[in-house]
Structures are given as C-alpha cells and as structure tokens.
Amino acid sequence: MRYLLLIVMSALFLSGCVPEIYTQTSTPSTIVAGGETHIAGRYAFVDVQVLDEYSLPVSGTDVSFYVNGAFLGEATTDTNGVAKIGFFSPMEKTYTFTAMVGGVSRSFYVNFTRPEWLFIVWMAADNNLYYYSTDDLSEMQNASESVSVVVVYDGAEIGDGILVLDESGNWQAVAGTVGIDFNSGSYINLEAWLETILNQFDADHYALVIWDHGSAWIGDSYYISTKSIGVDESQGTAIAVADLRKALENALSGRKLDILGFDACLMGSLEVIYELRNTADYIVASSFNEPGKGWDYSFLGEIAPGNTPLDVARMIVDSYREYYSPYDSYRQIGLSLSVYDTSQLERFVQELDTFTYDLENNLTKVDEVYANTVKVYEDINGPVLIDLGDFIDKWVSSKITLTPDLSSVVVYSYGEIAGQTLSFPISIFMPESMDCYLDYQPDYQTLSFSTDTQWDEFLESWLNQ
The missing domain is CATH 2.60.40.10 (Immunoglobulins)
Known part of the structure; x- marks a missing residue:
C-alpha cells in the first residue's frame, strides 16, 4: 500500500496536478x-x-x-x-x-x-556653535509621546530646513523647506516662521527655545532693526532684544507662549525679561555664560500628561543642574538657570523703583555692598552686569531698609559660583565706572526698562558721586 501511495503522488507531480496555490503568483x-x-x-x-x-x-x-x-x-x-x-x-x-x-x-x-506640548526650537547654528547642535538634536530625539518638536534649523555645513520628529524619534525634514539658506539672525524671519508654526501646529501648550549665542542686551544699538541672540555669521546678522520683542508679539497676536527659553548666554537679565514680559508666562534663561554644550534636552523625555508649564520649566532647570554637577570648573566660574514668572515683573519693577530712592540716600553703603556682590559679566574695563539677587541679599543683611522681593519673579532656580549658592539668579546693569556706563548707554537705551524705570538715573547719581 505504501508503494502504491508513492506511485500515485509521483504521478500527480509528473502530470502537473499540483494545487494552484503553489504554482501561481x-x-x-x-x-x-x-x-x-x-x-x-x-x-x-x-x-x-x-x-x-x-x-x-x-x-x-x-x-x-x-x-x-x-x-x-x-x-x-x-x-x-x-x-x-x-x-x-x-x-x-x-x-x-x-x-x-x-x-x-x-x-x-x-x-x-494634538500633543500636550509643542516645542519650537529656533536653532541658530550658523556660527561656531554648529558642532554642538548635532548633540542637542540627538538629545531631543528622546522626547516623550506627550511632546512634538519642530526645529527651524540654520546650520553651518549641512542644509538648513524644518525638522520634525517621527514616531520612532528620528528626524524628518518637512518637504519644501530643505536646501534654502535661513537667516536666523533676522527678526523678520523669526516672526514669519513662528507665526506660521503657531497657526498650523496644534498643541495644548507651546514652548519656544531660542538656541544660539546670547549677550543679554549688550551690542543691541549696533544690531537694532537689522545683537543679543540669533547670531548668523554667514549673513552677518543678529537679533536685538527690542526687535525680538516685536517679532514675538507680532507672531503671537495677543497670545502668550507657555514657556520662552533661551539656550544661550546671559539672557537671564532683568532688562531682557522685562522687555519680553508680554510674550510668555514663564521665561527660562541663564544670567551667566552657558557652557558650549548648553541645555540638556533629556527633560523632553520626562514630560508627561498633566504636567503644567511650571512643572516643565522646572524640569529644564533640574536637567541642566544635574548635567553640569560633575563639572567643577564650570561651577567655579558661575552657572545658573532660572524660571522667571513674567506676571510679577511689573509689580517687582515698581518696588525696585522705590528701592532706588533708598539707594540714592545711602551711596556709601551702595559702594560697600557692590564691592562684595557677584559680578556676572565683565569686559576689559571691569564689571558690567551684577547678580541683582546677591546685591539685594547683601543689602538686606545690612538691615538698612526694605527691599524688593525677587522670590515672586524668580520662582525656581539653580545658581552657584565658586561655592556660593545664589538665591535668585538674575542680572542687572551696574558698571563700576562712568566710562563703562557711557560705553553701554546706547545699547541700554534701546530697552523699555531704561525708559520705564529710574535705574539708569540711579546709576548716574551713584557713578557721579
């Protein structure tokens, strides 16, 4: 019987009687x-x-x-x-x-x-920070499912373009935006792209990070309407703070970002924060120079449903602190990153104006406190920016008068220099000589702070004593 079955099966194959599933495509x-x-x-x-x-x-x-x-x-x-x-x-x-x-x-x-968060990154890397941009782009790939990221990328070598993450965390270029040369130092371009993205991208919360060199407001009189941020070396342009305010306010059309972040040096300045107070609920910035590696974007992977804007802003500060904790050399020369509540700016500035009258009546004491105050930025002629929080802390210790309360503005922070912890890191213009003051006066006068407050009048009284 076995032989008979074998013969029958062989005959079927030889005669081509194979089931159709195996012979046809x-x-x-x-x-x-x-x-x-x-x-x-x-x-x-x-x-x-x-x-x-x-x-x-x-x-x-x-x-x-x-x-x-x-x-x-x-x-x-x-x-x-x-x-x-x-x-x-x-x-x-x-x-x-x-x-x-x-x-x-x-x-x-x-x-x-819609995602919980949309992070818009204005990555002005057409300069000597270009090599750090690739590291940060890699860090952003770990963004959680609660976050979408769109990067307006202006690089020095690879092509410029609009980049978005795919569902696997890989970067994809948006069709039609590759191969053009962005001018990231143009506030007009910033306004146009930001307005387009805000109008087309849905999210529950919006954050804008401006990634580049920063110099607070220093040099703004040179770049005004044409340096504080967004340095594009190929184009020879940068964005002054006053123009940045115009661009953001125009693009936002009365709205506010949940978070405006500066991954850049020196932007944690009272004058800068005041200028931009109507553009975001919270501003995250460093009052010191930042290391070249800038922010640690691993915080994007920690954002979860239900996180508030303040929660996310704190994550940015915490990841920055943790990333640089092993680097003692950076901590010695000064590191900070703070969350500024813009809703408290106008009230604080009013208190500061009142405080300046007390300062003018105690100029000798100003000299003593100033001598021991942390200097945030110095040029070849001496200190230019000081840490206002440290100045107020030292003034309070003298028990001369009531002082403005920075805790309402600096709502979360990390700051240290040479082993000293800074309570409320935020800088303010306070040079030690009239010559230095006059050097920076044209830049300072581009800011609303100089016209809305009595600070520059106090500086002139103090420096002319």
Missing part, C-alpha cells in the same frame, strides 16, 4: 486596514496589509495611497504584505485614506490628536 484580494491614531506634529507611518484569496500576505506589490481623494504616493509591501507610507499632519484632524492595489481598494480613517 499571489494576487491581491484583500486590503486590511483599521482606524489609526497618531500624534499631530509627529511624522507618522500609515500602514495596510495586502492579502491574497487564501488570506496569505502578498509581498513585493505596489500600493497606491490617497488622502481625502488626493494622491499621496506609493509603497511596496514587505514579506508580511505590509506597505507603509509616511504622512505628516501638524494639526488635530481626521483624514480619509484610500489604499489601492490590483483593482482592490480600501478606505479608512486616520486620526491625529
């Missing part, structure tokens, strides 16, 4: 697709599976994709019969996708939901 019969949900502002991959009449995967066949009736592109099925195509939606929206192959079609819905 698989033909698409069914497209499997279900409703998908993705995060707006993240480059997504939409997939379908192609099966034959036996419900087996069909590989190596091209699938055409349409979105709301418009052709999107083609993708080839893999060994599992799956075809994937990339799609980007900056906004919360439901799209109708249609997949077609070999006369078979399937329509299905793809939903994009």
Whole structure:
C-alpha cells in the first residue's frame, strides 16, 4: 500500500496536478486596514496589509495611497504584505485614506490628536556653535509621546530646513523647506516662521527655545532693526532684544507662549525679561555664560500628561543642574538657570523703583555692598552686569531698609559660583565706572526698562558721586 501511495503522488507531480496555490503568483484580494491614531506634529507611518484569496500576505506589490481623494504616493509591501507610507499632519484632524492595489481598494480613517506640548526650537547654528547642535538634536530625539518638536534649523555645513520628529524619534525634514539658506539672525524671519508654526501646529501648550549665542542686551544699538541672540555669521546678522520683542508679539497676536527659553548666554537679565514680559508666562534663561554644550534636552523625555508649564520649566532647570554637577570648573566660574514668572515683573519693577530712592540716600553703603556682590559679566574695563539677587541679599543683611522681593519673579532656580549658592539668579546693569556706563548707554537705551524705570538715573547719581 505504501508503494502504491508513492506511485500515485509521483504521478500527480509528473502530470502537473499540483494545487494552484503553489504554482501561481499571489494576487491581491484583500486590503486590511483599521482606524489609526497618531500624534499631530509627529511624522507618522500609515500602514495596510495586502492579502491574497487564501488570506496569505502578498509581498513585493505596489500600493497606491490617497488622502481625502488626493494622491499621496506609493509603497511596496514587505514579506508580511505590509506597505507603509509616511504622512505628516501638524494639526488635530481626521483624514480619509484610500489604499489601492490590483483593482482592490480600501478606505479608512486616520486620526491625529494634538500633543500636550509643542516645542519650537529656533536653532541658530550658523556660527561656531554648529558642532554642538548635532548633540542637542540627538538629545531631543528622546522626547516623550506627550511632546512634538519642530526645529527651524540654520546650520553651518549641512542644509538648513524644518525638522520634525517621527514616531520612532528620528528626524524628518518637512518637504519644501530643505536646501534654502535661513537667516536666523533676522527678526523678520523669526516672526514669519513662528507665526506660521503657531497657526498650523496644534498643541495644548507651546514652548519656544531660542538656541544660539546670547549677550543679554549688550551690542543691541549696533544690531537694532537689522545683537543679543540669533547670531548668523554667514549673513552677518543678529537679533536685538527690542526687535525680538516685536517679532514675538507680532507672531503671537495677543497670545502668550507657555514657556520662552533661551539656550544661550546671559539672557537671564532683568532688562531682557522685562522687555519680553508680554510674550510668555514663564521665561527660562541663564544670567551667566552657558557652557558650549548648553541645555540638556533629556527633560523632553520626562514630560508627561498633566504636567503644567511650571512643572516643565522646572524640569529644564533640574536637567541642566544635574548635567553640569560633575563639572567643577564650570561651577567655579558661575552657572545658573532660572524660571522667571513674567506676571510679577511689573509689580517687582515698581518696588525696585522705590528701592532706588533708598539707594540714592545711602551711596556709601551702595559702594560697600557692590564691592562684595557677584559680578556676572565683565569686559576689559571691569564689571558690567551684577547678580541683582546677591546685591539685594547683601543689602538686606545690612538691615538698612526694605527691599524688593525677587522670590515672586524668580520662582525656581539653580545658581552657584565658586561655592556660593545664589538665591535668585538674575542680572542687572551696574558698571563700576562712568566710562563703562557711557560705553553701554546706547545699547541700554534701546530697552523699555531704561525708559520705564529710574535705574539708569540711579546709576548716574551713584557713578557721579
């Protein structure tokens, strides 16, 4: 009987009577697709599976994709019969996708939901900080599912463009924005791009990080309406604080960012924070020079649903502190990063104005306190910026008068220099000589602070004594 079966089977093969499933190429019969949900502002991959009449995967066949009736592109099925195509939606929206192959079609819905946070990074790396930009881009790839990131990238070597993260944490360039030369030192460009992104990208909370060199307001009279931030060496441009305010206020159209961050040197200045008080609820900045590596963007991976803007701002400060904790050399020369509550600025400045009258009546004591106050920035002629929190702390210890309360403005902070912890890191213009004051007066007069307060009048009284 065994021999008979063998002969029968051999005859079947020799006569070509093999079941059709093994001899014919698989033909698409069914497209499997279900409703998908993705995060707006993240480059997504939409997939379908192609099966034959036996419900087996069909590989190596091209699938055409349409979105709301418009052709999107083609993708080839893999060994599992799956075809994937990339799609980007900056906004919360439901799209109708249609997949077609070999006369078979399937329509299905793809939903994009808004992220909790959108981080917009104005990465002005067309200068000697270029090499640090690639490290920070790598750190940003670990952003949590609660965060979408869009980077306006201006580099020195690789092409400029708009970058977004995909769902796997890889960078993707937005079509139509690659190969152009951004001028990141133009406040007009900043305004235009920020307005476009804010109008097209949905999120519950918005943060803008300006990544570059910074110099507080120093040099602004040279760059005004054409240096404080956004240095583009190829274009020879930079953005003055007053112009930065105009760009942000115009782009925001009466709204406020949840967080405005400066991954740049010296921007934690009272004058700068005051100038930008109407652009964000919280400003995160350093009053000292930052190390070249700048912020540690690992905090993006810690953001979770329900985190408030203040929670996230604190994460930025904490990650910065932790990152530089092993670097004693940086801590010796001064490190800080603070969260400033802009809603308290005007009240604090009023208190500071009252305080200046007390200072003018105690100029000798001003000299004594100033001599021991932390100097944040010095040029070849001497100190230019001091730590206002340290000055007030030392003034309080003299028990001469009441002082303005910085705790309402500096709501979370890290600051230290040479083993000294700074209570409320924020700088203010206070040079030790009239010559230095006059050198920087043109820059200072570009700021609202100089016209809205009595600080420059106090400086003149003190320096002329």
